[in-house]
Amino acid sequence: MSLHEHTTLAGRSVRSRVVFGPHETNLAVGRTLSDRHRAYYQRRAEGGAGIIVAETASVLDNDWPYERAPLATLCGPGWRAISAACVPHGALVLAGLGHTGMQGSSAYSQSVLWGPSRVADPVTRELPMMMEQGDIDRVVEGFRASAALAVDSGMAGVEIDAGPRSILRQFLSGLTNTRADRYGTDRLTLLREVLQTVRGAVGANHVVSLRLSCDEQAPWAGVTPELTVGYVSELERYLDLLIVVRGGLYSTAGYRPDFHEEPNFNRELCRIVKATVSIPVALQGSVVDIADAHEALAHVDYVEMTRAQIADPDLVVKSARGDQPRPCVLCNQTCLVRDPRNPVVTCVGNPSAGFETVDPDERRQELISGPVLVVGGGPAGLEAARIMAGRGAAVTVSERSSRFGGMIRTFAQGKGRSRFAVLAQWLEDECRRSGVTMLTEHTISSSEIDDARGHGDVVVASGSVPRLPTYPVDTSVLWMDPVQALELGGDSIEGPVVLVDPLGGPMAVALAEMLAECGLDVSIVTPDTIVGSRLGMSGDLVGANTRLQQVGVNRVCSSRVRAVVDGVVQIENVYTDVVAHIRCATVIDCSPRLPDTSLHYSGCAGVGDTIAPRTVLESIHEGRRAGFTTGTGFNSVERIDS
Incomplete structure (x- = not known):
């Protein structure tokens, strides 16, 4: 199979085997899909995407997981505009539909969270109400009505979210579903009811896709690959496409990790699931390189390359003509946008992503000479x-x-x-x-x-150029900035090493890992209450601190450097002014350069x-x-x- 091969789903033409999956964009106006959404998806359709799944819309208004989260009942005009813009380029466009249940937010809805059982989200610590039959019926009806609206608005079908943050996955999982009724004794019941009613609403000539978390990475009670095999065998009768993903209550970061996780990490999981179903299956999981995508098609039918197409919307057409697309570096720094700043989705290597209606189009620029x-x-x-x-x-x-x-x-x-x-x-x-x-x-x-x-x-x-230190440093230690340290390399730096990190970004963490792996005694000093405080925005905060602990880095928080004298870094607590000392041979100051x-x-x-x-x-x-x-x-x- 080839990435550029035409296929069909539910009798509808699909230009290529490349999927542009659903993700938060913060492009919404209120809770409606905007013209910036239309331009964003149109640009990927022009670039050759075969399937485009619009940003997941909440099927009920009590689900408001982030401030600019679309609401399905308001999305009709947006879906119609997106479909009209993308279909002429050969893309099959689906409406993403979901409900985040107990993993949502009450900050915007100002209403209680819903959950299958009284289990708190480990992130927000908020305890949801346990849903009663009437509430469950509302969810099922919400998916049905939203699916009907989507196809009436010109979409080729829908994708149902049962991924890491979905209420549908919460009902599937023993981590969050401890009910004694039929929704607990057979945890597949709600998802089965939703898919059955959605299929009835859209008919056989529209696509029904399911994004399913097939491994919650919590085998003591969560969804496992073994359980998933049974689930999908029963559910495939309602489906045209299955997107295999991972992640759950305690592993939401596993869904879209940064470069610390090897690319293509779901290939084996996808192979296991694919072997049990007859419907097309799509691989998701940091697939960003064309060669890897081609190789994956030996085992799956479609390849989701969402971040790769944020980095280069022309990824498919470029690869077809032998050109090298702009690479995705898997940094998550600007394409992971669910945080209080409400940043618009974009890419560090392609800042025009998300700004298609704002930035000039480099394909259509006035010529200059000289x-x-x-x-x-x-x-x-x-x-x-x-x-x-x-x-x-x-x-x-x-x-x-x-x-x-x-x-x-x-x-x-x-x-x-x-x-x-x-x-x-x-x-x-x-x-x-x-x-x-x-x-x-x-x-x-x-x-x-x-x-x-x-x-x-x-x-x-x-x-x-390097910034000079803002504290006294005598000649008993070697002081340098991170660029000088990286150019020297860990094997040429003498320990013990103290890293000064006033920013909480990736540089100090990366250096600490590198130097500790070289066998050096490393301490990292930060004024924040946790090392790498800003890494939460890229999903690497927990991972970074885990890695630092594993390689033995001494983390000194809530502290600032007063002086470096006689081979000792003098630090003081930012809250108590209590002074402590760390012996070192090298100080690396990760303050901003000038x-x-x-x-x-x-x-x-x-x-x-x-x-x-x-x-x-x-x-x-x-x-x-x-x-x-x-x-x-x-x-x-x-x-x-x-």
Whole structure:
């Protein structure tokens, strides 16, 4: 089988075997699907997605799991617009339907959570009410009515969510269902009733898909692969497609983990389930590489590549013509958006994802001519060069080091993080393919910038420099910043090591793991009450602290550094001012670096760390903006440093 092969489901044509699965986007207006939803899905349909499942909509208004969660009764116009936009490109579009039950939120609904039994969600600790027959009937009717509305609104069918956060999975699981009635003695009863009534509502000529958690990773009481085999054998009569996923009450992060989990992790689970059913089965689980997807089709019928298509909406058509899609690095930093900030879904490597109605379309840009000099070959500079070369400019990138990629290339060391190097290499390769002149070990002076400015446009992406310590440090220890530490490597650093982490981000955690795995005695000092506090937004907070504990890293929380004297780091508790001491040979301070001010420039586009400490997302976004607007009256960041 081929990813690009046409298939059919319920008699309906499917352009390819690639699925763009349902996920939170925060693109809703209120609880309705917006025009930004339409543009977001249309872009993936244009890029070759075979099946697109719209963001899961709550089937009852008492289910409001996050602020911008769609509500099915309000989604008719949005579903109609999405279908009209995607179907002409060959995509089969399904409406995602669900209810999160006891794993939802009462913050927005201001009503009690529903659950099969009185079991609290371990995340919110909120105890739900135990549903009575009337409540269960409402859920079944909610799925029926929502499915009927979806197909009446032009959708090709529906996907029913029985995944890690679903009330339907909660009824299947012994972790959450301890009932003594028929919904407890036969835990499949509710899901069976929902699928039966949905099939009756949509008919045989519309698709019914089921997203089913086939392993809750809690074998003492949860759904296991062995139980799933029995479930799907009975349920397949109602289904046209089964999406095999994992995760549950205690393992929601297992559904969409970051790069610390090996890709394609559900392949064996999918193989077990596929062997028991005759209907098509789709593999989900960090499938982001085309070669892996092709290989998976030896065992399954469809491959879900959601994050890969957020990273590059043209993934399918590019792979068909032999081009390399923009890679997904599996970082979860900006595509995992269920948090109080309500960020719009996007991608660190493709900041236009989610902003299709806001950002220019690089496929349809005004041509420019004349030379452009890009100073710095990090992610911001390379993205600017790539876009401008695509617009016809003669672009030169000048990089003072021996390699391109900047900070993401430096960070790409260690297990999993090598995916960042793939992104850096893709940017470099695309620049070369577009005819950009690439110079390494080439230092530009301010006078050369002035000269280049006189003949064309200049984008300055010169990066950052280490920040000096804000506390006294004597010569008894070696002090460095994380970039210097990564360039040295763990084998060249003397221990004990103290990592200072005021940010709570991934850098200090990654360094601590790397150094501890090299056999060094490592401590990490943070002012927060937990190490890696900001990793909760990418789903890695628990995982990071588990890994640090496993490799023996000493975690010192609620503390700040006062001084480094006589081979000792003096720290004080941020709440009590109690002073403690940690002996060390090396201090690595993971504070933000500072902009490189060695170049004087005016009237040039300044992007990335040249402006202020930037994330990968911000750097590439600013590079894109400079690429789109240079030569058309770019509103530059002007700076003259004395």
